Amino acid sequence: MEDTELIREFLIESNENLNRLDQEMVDLEKHPEDAKLLASVFRTVHTIKGTCGFLNFGTLERITHQAENILGQLRNGERILTQDLTSVLLETIDAVKKELTSIEDTGVESGEEYTELLKRQKAMAEQPAETLELAIAPQQPEEESAPAEEFSPAPVAALAVDGRTNSKRRGDTVSAADSTIRVDVALLNRLMNLVGELVLARNQILQFSAREDNSSLNATAQKLNLITTELQEGVMRTRMQPIGNVWANLPRVVRDLATSCGKQISLRMDGADTELDKTIIEAIKDPLTHIVRNSCDHGIEAPEKRLLGGKPVQGTLTLSAFHEGGNVNIEIIDDGAGIDPQRVKASALSQSMVTPERADRMSDRELSNLVFLPGFSTAKQVSSISGRGVGMDVVKTNIEKIGGTVDLASRPGHGTTVRIRIPLTLAxxxxxxxxxxxxxxxxxxxxxxxxxxxxxxxxxxxxxxxxxxxxxxxxxxxxxxxxxxxxxxxxxxxxxxxxxxxxxxxxxxxxxxxxxxxxxxxxxxxxxxxxxxxxxxxxxxxxxxxxxxxxxxxxxxxxxxxxxxxxxxxxxxxxxxxxxxxxVDKDSDKQTLLLFRAGNFERLAVPL
The missing domain is CATH 2.40.50.180 (CheA-289, Domain 4)
Known part of the structure; x- marks a missing residue:
């Protein structure tokens, strides 16, 4: 296999591993006793380091080698995972991502030396060891394999044969690696375009057959309709990705923001396997990140303030996704301070964004949604996180560009919920x-x-x-x-x-x-x-x-x-x-009802 193909495979696999590594490091900081999680992190860094040496990427090899030394000490119980140590390892992941981007764009490393990062890595590795006895079974040391053996893509035909023999030995159990293949996105886009043309042709045939009194033609048209629908759904599924792919970097975002703001924040994610079209996934990544940053910065309070309000010291941020009526609903919920509608009203009036007459007529929910106006901000000071009045209006604009809607509901003192409703696909x-x-x-x-x-x-x-x-x-x-x-x-x-x-x-x-x-x-x-x-x-x-x-x-x-x-x-x-x-007074004693009869039962009514 040529070097360019090896590098391409290396970039694909490394990017996939790094997306998972971010979340694993955040989880490991919360659960340092989890030996399996630590072993997974070590294997990923070890594999990247070995392949870098094989492909002669010296900078990547140096920074991952130092990180591997630190992880090895953690794995051997020679050191405790501290917040500072986690930060250094996360900074290493950022450096690896930067170098991979440079290799993907230019074919070579960026040329940055990462002197400060290497110094911090070395200082961490050479600190007096702090032993930690983990309440887990001892691990078997992993075999150190040669870099060339770690990354040796085999021909597709050989993989197929190996998959069949292995499946027999494992009782017909096929691993995920053997049952999946990588397909270029351009090919999927081409297939989607062809299916779109087929749908157009299907619609034309159905319209033509409806005008003709020909039972054979009508039956064939209906069969074509069913097959086209199944094919369309199948091709659309090939473009679907779990929303968890977008959420993968959010634990890191929340962790870094909580550290910089001096807050304690727990992140929950429900419905991470909810699937969306790849185009939609890419379009919502930045809006979701911005909403999460706003929730951490403006929503969830500092520990001392939460204690005064009778809340747990640790705030909770919940991401939820679910299908509903051919669309996907995403909810970002925090249990923070909420949004004060009167403060929003005062800020909007001071910035001449609404007239006093309109503001007086608006409900609390409508006032809260003024945060989506361009340039709106209630922040008293500008920080590196937020407060410039740029962001929530862009979030709304980007969501609406893909045919979605965004809405906000808040209760002062209890928290805020941002609801996003988007289509499954745009094609x-x-x-x-x-x-x-x-x-x-x-x-x-x-x-x-x-x-x-x-x-x-x-x-x-x-x-x-x-x-x-x-x-x-x-x-x-x-x-x-x-x-x-x-x-x-x-x-x-x-x-x-x-x-x-x-x-x-x-x-x-x-x-x-x-x-x-x-x-x-x-x-x-x-x-x-x-x-x-x-x-x-x-x-x-x-x-x-x-x-x-x-x-x-x-x-x-x-x-x-x-x-x-x-x-x-x-x-x-x-x-x-x-x-x-x-x-109000005229209709206060009236209510609109929907009357219906269920089976042989008496008439029932449902309020409208």
Missing amino acids: IIPGLVVTSGGERFVIPQISLLELIRLEKDKARTQIESIHGIPVYRRRGKLLPLAYLNKVLQVDAAEQASEDTVSIVVLQAEDRQFGLIVDTINDTQEIVVKPLGGLLKSVKGYAGATIMGDGKIALILDVPGIAQVSGVISDAIEAIRSDEADAS
Whole structure:
């Protein structure tokens, strides 16, 4: 095998190991008596060191050799793992990552000498040994193998034969290494594009077969539909990665922040095996890290402050991920001080981000969500961690770019929860097809809340105009409306009769509005195609897709539509707030119920 291929394999394996090593070192600091964990860390560093020597990467070999000496002392019970020692080992991991990046980008090491790091490593290794008797069984010393033997990729065919013979010896148990292969991401992207084209062809055939009275054609079309759906799901699964891959570096982030801020923070992660498309995984990495940093810096209090508040000294930060309705929900929960809505209000007013009238009408939850405004900050001083007013607005923008939403809920003195809702994939999404002005448009289903169809007299009586703004009285509350043909300035000559009004209720940011369209067609799985460079600056559109008849339909950008139409303006909020205040006494004794009958039982009611 050529050196370039050896280096490529080395980089792939080393990066995978280092992602795991960060978390293992943080866990080892908490549980220094865990011999298996220590052995795993030692093996990883030992393997990287040996392969560096084989490939003649001298700098990497020197810094990993010193780290291996320290880990060897820990493994032999000659030294106690302290916070300072952990910091040196984590700094070593950072240096290894930096060198690997340099090798990947340029083919050679960065040229940095790491003099200070090597001095600290040597000082740690040469300190008088502090013995620690671990309450564990003695370990068998690991055999020191030659570097060339540690890293000796074999031909694929040989691996396959070895896997079969080993599986027989192990009773048909196949190891993870034998049952998986690495595939270039470019190939997966190519497969995904081809599946997208197949979905488009499938939609066209289904539309054609629906017009033909041919049972054989219809049966074949349905079979093609099923096979295409299964193939699409299979290819999408190949691009899926567990969200735990994104979370892998967060224990290190929390540990470093807790150390620098003088806090005690415990990190819990639930649902780390929840899978997302690789593109989504890459897009949410930075927003998640920023939210976690904010929770550690602003949320969780210092130990003495927590004691005064009757809380445990150690704060808890919980990451949770789960599937729901074709999307993934991610929650970042801390048990810290929470967000004081009045402090947020005062800060927003002082920075002229909201008007006093609007601020007075906002609920505590709406006030808390002002932290997502560009430039907003309540920090009294700027630190290296946060306080510059840059970040949470970028988090919101980046999440919305991938079709997601972010929301914040907080209780002063109890903690804060940030909820992120994102689609599983960006390539193929479910969408609602509507028409307006004779043109078809697609609304992403993630933004869809409800469909309303008003007939004849109801359309005239229930749609009102307040201060020139059309609104619909929906279950006692005013819903601002926008006409799609007016927002997009499309020809309204073919607009449907005003006797029938179709309203699509949508969610934009933390507010709801209704979009009036001519007709509501059906839901389809659509293949998202990006807009050209000249159209990217046009608000209101998120992309395009090819429909079953071969024609193009534009995909609507719901937040953009809301901004262009003005349905989330302060004037709208003022109308809704005034109307709500006026109707409190009038409707206080009324409740809207959904009546239904279950089997042979009597009628039941569910509050709406």
